[in-house]
Amino acid sequence: LDVLKRVRSQALSREEILAAALRLLRRDGLSRLTMRAVASELGVTPMAVYHHIEDKDSLIRLAYDEISASASGTLHLDEDGWEASLRRYLMSVWERLAPYPGLDGYLMEQPNINVSPQIMRFGIQFFEDAGFAPAQAPLAWSFALTYIHGRISVDAHLRQSPDAAPLQGPGARDHLRYGVEAVLHGLRVLREDAQTTFHSTTGTARE
């Protein structure tokens, strides 16, 4: 409560607000992130924040962009193949977002802000480069994203519990690893028999 409440001598900044929001997000999760809490963390009136940030939603988006900024750089086709590359990417997304409980789950449900058009294009390009049919690439990318963000949402409560060593337990990581391998195997199979079993443009899969 009384930690870091140094007396404010300088003007409040956008970066300072963002840093405070990220700190609170890690500590308490999105459900406890309030504009009033951010302000109090900064030793300032709630309305002071509004002079630098439009509203709560844009603060959340700011936090999300900050966290996943470096992650978008990690998606590229390396020499060791698309499976290893995708595995690294999914693991790194989880690693980055899992410490911020509730954040990812919240944005997953927003219209389609979660995945920016840029990330979407990157991902589709990745799967096309990996040899997936053009019509299949968006489906494959969306599948991988859906799994990993679902996993992060399910793991959200792990951080909420008051005891220590929250995400280190073997439970969460075992599930994550198993799931990522299943995703890779599933995509590999669908990539191989793409022509015979799945006609994506018709909207009906063969049974």
Added chain:
Amino acid sequence: LDVLKRVRSQALSREEILAAALRLLRRDGLSRLTMRAVASELGVTPMAVYHHIEDKDSLIRLAYDEISASASGTLHLDEDGWEASLRRYLMSVWERLAPYPGLDGYLMEQPNINVSPQIMRFGIQFFEDAGFAPAQAPLAWSFALTYIHGRISVDAHLRQSPDAAPLQGPGARDHLRYGVEAVLHGLRVLREDAQTTFHSTTGTARE
């Protein structure tokens, strides 16, 4: 606003409250479900609801249990194999929960209320019966659940949009079908080479 606001002549009942909550959930999604809205839908004071229901969270759980009650019956190993059975189950879970935007995503993040111990045991039993190693069955079940609930969360916003025919579009169902097939393929591969690549009790997968 003025629909169904018949004059109350009978006593309020738990079932009536639940029905109103489900109606509002379908119409506006969880984010707009408030105790006050439920009360107003029933033509009653907000606090009247509290005489029949403990709090908002238990109302949400009540709604969820009602929706997924019949779904838990659909998970059993049929004659046409575990893949067909699991596909039917995942599709039916999506079909049931997709019309209630936000509900599933909310419960996914709660400690572990989302999946009741009973459903958990059913699922593990299913995968053991399907020939998965005992140590692998919980991971496989959790993977399938994580995907389908993630998919439902991602699709939550589709219902929120004001235009008609919300979940009928080919987009959502194509993604769902592709994902379910990927899940099935992924699990099948992991089931087959379970002994060689994955040692689940050690907590570290071979790389």
Added chain:
DNA sequence: ACCTGAACACCGTTCAAGT
């Protein structure tokens, strides 16, 4: 330009009454 204080329109929920 940057911040404060009071206030508004919401929440979930408690509590003291009414019938």
Added chain:
DNA sequence: ACCTGAACACCGTTCAAGT
């Protein structure tokens, strides 16, 4: 037992001031 009315402790946010 069943419901109402007023109120409390929160929200996000607006608006009129202060410096």
